[in-house]
Amino acid sequence: MNNNRVYNFSSGPAMLPESVLQQAQAELMNWQGTGISMLELHHRSKEFIELSEKITEDFRELLAIPKNYKILFVPGGGRGQFAMVPLNLLGNKNKADYVITGLWSRIAEAEAERYAKINIVEDAKASNYTSIREASEWLIDPEAAFLHYADNETVDGLEFDYIPDTKGVPLVSDMSSNILTRRFDVSRFAVFYACAQKNMGPAGITVAVVHEDFLDRALAITPSIFNYKKHAESGSMQNTPPCFVWYMLGLVLDWVKEQGGVPEMEKRTARRSQQVYQCIDQSQLYVNPVNPRFRSRNNIVFDLRDTNLNERFINEAAARGLVSIKGHPQRGGMRVGIYNAMPDAGVNALVEFMKDFEKTA
Ligand SMILES: Cc1ncc(COP(=O)(O)O)c(C=O)c1O
8 A cells, every 4th residue: 555545444435446546646637548637528428428338337237236227326425315215216105114223324214204204113223223123023014105224324333134025115225335345136126325435436426226117206396306217317417427426436346346346345344344343352442232243344333441542542543544433423432434445454454453452551
């Protein structure tokens, strides 16, 4: 790794592969012989349209997305989807089911209340966000327009290890913080989405994958720029897209493919998260309260039993080039984001630091 860089454990925007940053730097002044920077290229140029189509197909290939799903690159971030999902999926129904496993799914639910009557089928607050009940125990409303859940909760460090069976209710998932870290059966979903800034690129673009059957249900009040169908019909170019961010996302997808695709990312994610959880579990100082089954592989939260040591822990970590490890203010403690682009060496350095710190604590 470049000597000037640190291991950045931010929950997002997060580290990008160094080779991607280098390529973007090398191509900045003149993208592929056009004499134009990607920061300047017209979005409706033949070159950009071809690039956007390539990126779409790369994403389809990486996650084995069937042809009857549209892959949309949309504005508004993850939060934009909190509104777009109900606006586009309610159709002639006025109720939806929500699963709450942490901060983000709670915010998604609050947004949906603006448009529909919401039935909370599971609230992990009951376990202080340490566990998730089986979907078979949820009181799913068979008449709900959809059921929404967050596959991985970035703040609370809680991740599903199964795809809920909703008994026919269309399933929607926020995969913002674990997309491209494991394979899954796409055909189980009506919609899944992820903002880019954790595992796919810089902030500024969000991928929404929508089954074709769900393109005709938008409420009349849906702003055009929030309408899935209009994005599908325009090749995600209703407005001027963030071309540079989209291009960067494409470079990250190329990198994922070169590394061995999603199966390789899945192996790395499992191995590296196990390494950190093992360090936590073997220590007298660190503690992670989450039921091991639902521990996030991407956002590892932990507390120091002696909270007086928090500040020293953060400062000493920073002195070793390990930054952004403070927990989200809503949860406190520590949190490390270990996304695809984090080098193994960063995880090794983190674990070594944690062990060394404990000896001196
Ligand atoms: C799981 C999850 N959903 C949604 C969001 C919100 O994304 P954005 O900031 O792009 O709106 C985040 C952001 O961290 C997230 O972690």
